[in-house]
Amino acid sequence: MPRTILRYVIASTGVHQAGLAVLSIAVFSLSAVPLELQRRIVNGLTHQASFEAIAWLAIVYAGVALAEQLLKLSLNVYRGWVAETTVRRLRELVCPVAWGGHEVSPEGTGVEIAMVLEEAEPIGGFTGISISEPLLQGGILLSVVGYMLALQPWLAAIGLAFFLPQTIFVPLLQNAINNRARGRILVKRELSGVIADRPLAMTSASWVLDQVRRIFTLNMGIFWLKYSMNLLMNLMHHLSVASALCVGGWLVLEGRIEVGTVVAVVAGLGKLNDPWGDLVNWWREFSVVDVKYRLFADAAEWLTALSTANTGHQAGPTLAVS
Template identity: 45%
Template structure:
């Protein structure tokens, strides 16, 4: 197996990643157009323009968002497909490697780890392959496009929004690092539980050991929940401060005649278009760090079967790769 998660991603199909990236670029390029159409619709209605013009702008808006929605639908299905291909490859690879192993590991440990990887660990790692490149490209592109448009409309209001989001650059990686440490502990506990189930030992000591592992899993999961939802709370608070900033500055500019009401509406809509991709980027970063930990554990487990067994399975690995490409 490749040593890094991104090496595995490239193994699963570089041409597919390029195609998905192209769709992502196409989407974020036109992301600001609906904002401009919203601004023009509101300004046309409040400035006394003809109703026919308003209907034309609304029809253009609906046509554009419909085309965007269909493109996103195709992108999501495509990403889901490549992710499932990667999941299938991981599961088959673990099974092939375990068949060719030369009894380098105790049977209960080998079967327990294999069970954990095939049923629980392969899916999130493989699923990440589909979004690994296209997701940050799409969401970062949307952020740049929307922020650039808002700066063009009203620089000071846009700057206020940027300042509100800036603290997240500090606390998000810090909290995620703490989550990652717990995820590694969680995976180890799940593998130990699987090993205990494979052994089929029924004794007071065995039951007590399994109960202790389940309690450890419970404690780790609760710790992850607390960190995860604390991060979400802090991010939501930053977002609401952004809305408050728009109301304060936008209200001042409208009252003093320095901007149109349509600009404020565009900013309110634009903030939601910033909030969603920013949250998606944070989720992607969280998934990246989590799956790097999981992939390293899967890779180490595969290597524990021994180089001889993996060499013996290489033909089947290559056959799977050929199907992907």
């Protein structure tokens, strides 16, 4: 198997990643259009535009929203298919049946159980979003930020300033999460091996309970770090919106900008929150899955070597590439 998760993604699903990239580009190309339509509708209302003009803008807005949602539906279904196909391949790679029914040690059986039932799922699931997700969310961010800066640079800059602290605390917290995720995988593998060897498990009940408590502690540490990160990110978002409303309101009262501009900037900041959060979630998942994939690849090589030693020839199947 390739040594990194991204190389594995390209090797096993490269053609499909290109298709997902095309759909992602189509989705984020429409991301700034609703903001401009909202601005025109609000400004039309404040300037007493005709109902016909407002109605046509509303119809166009609905059409753009429908097109965007249909593209997202196609993208998400395609992602799901790529992910589930990859999960199936990984499970077939390490499934005991794939090794020709040869006996392995209790330790090897435990590793197989963990890999087939649990570890293949997040690795395969990540292949569906590995390239399309950062492309989609990054494209939305660039489109919306570019629109906001072109519309009202200073007001947009005030709101965007609150995203800068996140570039500091997000990587720090994510690194702590990764360390705990790696420790959890190793503990589960060891525990699976002991449980697979029933006599040993019966004589080591206290050790098994200690490992269960250790997994609990690691999981709770991940929860605390993950949701603390979410809290700080949401706080930064609300502070950015509050600042834009305050400064924008003052500029409207001074007659320097129109109400529609403030509405568009605030709506833009709201539209940035989801893609920014999704990018952080993607980076979080990439960091954890990369650790899981390296452990998975190492274990697959170990099982292959173990099967080869038992049979005198290479018994493991090769990875199909599409």
